[in-house]
Every structure is written in structure tokens, then in C-alpha cells.
Amino acid sequence: MPEHSDDNDAKGAEPLPASPAGVQSLELGLALFDLLATQGKPCGLSELARQAGMHRAKAYRYLASLVRRGWVHQSASSxxxxxxxxxxxxxxxxxxxxxxxxxxxxxxxxxxxxxxxTCLVAAQTQAGVTAIRVCQPRQGVSVGVAQGALFDLRSSATGRVFATWATPPSDALPAALRDQIRSCGLATVEGEHAPGINALGAPVFDAQGRLLMALTLVGPAAALQADPQGAPAQALRQACARISGAMGWHESRR
Incomplete structure (x- = not known):
């Protein structure tokens, strides 16, 4: 893409090259970051350096800079x-x-x-299954879920949606439980993620039938029925079906 001058460019300045060489040190640091992002789990310095084909001391310096900027976290214990x-x-x-x-x-x-x-929208990010929007009721009982919160694949309804409908499904849940969730069209938990709190999560699909996100209802057990056939569950499934339909997916194509 050609570089266009802006108002701050000096008139008559030397034109920029159409294909700039870039900054090698930045590219090396980003390559190391990309390696870490694809691991799917915490990784040690020696292993990262080996995979990057980089000297251990050099990898350490790049990682130190990434840690300072918040792109990478190093566990104090491990x-x-x-x-x-x-x-x-x-x-x-x-x-x-x-x-x-x-x-x-x-x-x-x-x-x-x-x-x-409370109703939230969650999606898969590099950090994990993440709440990207949290909507609280004007009346009723709200539950404090922070935007950016991460969800466990085993104990949360949101996580179970991703464990069940992800491609391939996660072995974080037993196959029998995944089958049960699929047959219901949603995942439920009753006090497993937080005592006294129920949650129901359902999937939203893109035009190819791939899991795109989840909608999850969260509330005190006294205010939110966790029955997969109850009124809240039906309303949740209908909402997810509308979103999936707008994205070009219809359940009849399954």
C-alpha cells in the first residue's frame, strides 16, 4: 500500500519506500509473542527460546519487554x-x-x-472464554459479573457452552455431559461456579454453523430457574436462535 503524506510531512521530503524493510527487533519480539499465544498454556523460557530458534538470553530480553508492557505475564511462583x-x-x-x-x-x-x-455475552479470546458485554436488569436481581471476566470450562455454564460446541469439543467435560448439553441446547449450573448462583448458557452460531459466542443468564437460585425446560431457558434459546439466524445460520441446516 503506498504511503500518503499528511499535513505534518515536510513539503518536498524524500518519498517513503513502497515496501519498507520494517524493524527487525520488533518482528522478532512479535514472533516470540505469537509463539507464546499458540501454546495454549504457560510456557518456560527455554522451551520458547528453542521453538523460536533464539538464544535463551535474547529471548529473555524480549520477554522482559513484553512483560513490562503487559502483553506477557510471568508467574512469580513457577x-x-x-x-x-x-x-x-x-x-x-x-x-x-x-x-x-x-x-x-x-x-x-x-x-x-x-x-x-443479569445476562452476558461471551466469546473466545486468546485469554480464554471472556465476558465481552454484561447487561444488568433495571428491576430484579443483578449479579456482579465484570466485563473481561474469564470462565472455567468445567464449572461455569458459559465455559460449558464452549467446551461442548467448540471445534473440536473440549475434553474438559465428560462426553456424556457434552451430549446432555447438546440435547438440551444449553448448559446449566446450579451453585457450582458460585454458591447460591444459577446460570444458563446457550450457543450462537455463525453462517457455517460454527460456535461464535454464548449468551448466559446469571442470577440467585431463588430468582433464576435452572430447569432446561423452564421459561428462562426457552427465552434464552429463542434469543440465541434469532442472533444465529441474523448471522445466516438456521438450526434446520444441522
């Missing part, structure tokens, strides 16, 4: 490296620009007001 909080912030910023987020947020807000429970 010394292992993993993605840092800046990755989550970047993922949330990117996701917020996508049209389907606005569509899902509108449905989540409608559910929150209709049922009087």
Missing part, C-alpha cells in the same frame, strides 16, 4: 510465561467493533429486562 492483561484488553476492543456484538448485546439487554436477571 517462572512460566503466559499471555498478559493487555491481550485481553486488545481482544475486547477488537470484539467491540464487530457488528454481531451489538446484535447480541441488544438481545442480552432485552433478556435482562424481561427476566430480571
Amino acid at each position: 517462572g512460566l510465561y503466559e499471555l498478559g492483561p493487555a491481550v485481553r484488553a486488545l481482544a475486547l476492543a477488537w470484539l467491540a467493533r464487530q457488528d454481531w456484538i451489538e446484535l447480541a448485546s441488544a438481545e442480552a439487554l432485552e433478556l435482562a429486562q424481561q427476566l430480571g436477571n
Whole structure:
């Protein structure tokens, strides 16, 4: 792409090259970061350096800079490296620009007001299954879920949605439980993620039938029925079906 001058460029300045060479040190640091991002788990310095084909001391310097900027986190106890909080912030910023987020947020807000429970939108980011929008009811009982919160694949309804419908499914859940969740069209938990709190999560699919995100209702057990056939579950499934339909997916194509 040609470089266009702006108002701050000096008139008659030497034109910039059409294919700039770039900054090698930056590219090396980003290559190391990309390696860490694809690990899917915390990783040690020696292993990262080996995979990058980089001297251990050199990799350490790059990682130190990434840690200082928040892109990488190093565990104080194990010394292992993993993605840092800046990755989550970047993922949330990117996701917020996508049209389907606005569509899902509108449905989540409608559910929150209709049922009087907290409703959230979650998506898979490099940091994990993440709450990208949280809608609280004007009336009813709200549950404090922070935007950016991460969900466990085993104990949370949101995580179970991703463990069940991801491609391939996660072995974090037993196959029998995944089959049960699929047959219901949603995942439920009753006090497993937080005592006294129920949650129901359902999937949203893209035009190819791939899991795109989840909508989850969260509320006190006294205010949110966790029955897969109850009114909240039916309303949640219907909302997710509307979003999936808007994305070009219809259940009849399964």
C-alpha cells in the first residue's frame, strides 16, 4: 500500500519506500509473542527460546519487554510465561467493533429486562472464554459479573457452552455431559461456579454453523430457574436462535 503524506510531512521530503524493510527487533519480539499465544498454556523460557530458534538470553530480553508492557505475564511462583492483561484488553476492543456484538448485546439487554436477571455475552479470546458485554436488569436481581471476566470450562455454564460446541469439543467435560448439553441446547449450573448462583448458557452460531459466542443468564437460585425446560431457558434459546439466524445460520441446516 503506498504511503500518503499528511499535513505534518515536510513539503518536498524524500518519498517513503513502497515496501519498507520494517524493524527487525520488533518482528522478532512479535514472533516470540505469537509463539507464546499458540501454546495454549504457560510456557518456560527455554522451551520458547528453542521453538523460536533464539538464544535463551535474547529471548529473555524480549520477554522482559513484553512483560513490562503487559502483553506477557510471568508467574512469580513457577517462572512460566503466559499471555498478559493487555491481550485481553486488545481482544475486547477488537470484539467491540464487530457488528454481531451489538446484535447480541441488544438481545442480552432485552433478556435482562424481561427476566430480571443479569445476562452476558461471551466469546473466545486468546485469554480464554471472556465476558465481552454484561447487561444488568433495571428491576430484579443483578449479579456482579465484570466485563473481561474469564470462565472455567468445567464449572461455569458459559465455559460449558464452549467446551461442548467448540471445534473440536473440549475434553474438559465428560462426553456424556457434552451430549446432555447438546440435547438440551444449553448448559446449566446450579451453585457450582458460585454458591447460591444459577446460570444458563446457550450457543450462537455463525453462517457455517460454527460456535461464535454464548449468551448466559446469571442470577440467585431463588430468582433464576435452572430447569432446561423452564421459561428462562426457552427465552434464552429463542434469543440465541434469532442472533444465529441474523448471522445466516438456521438450526434446520444441522
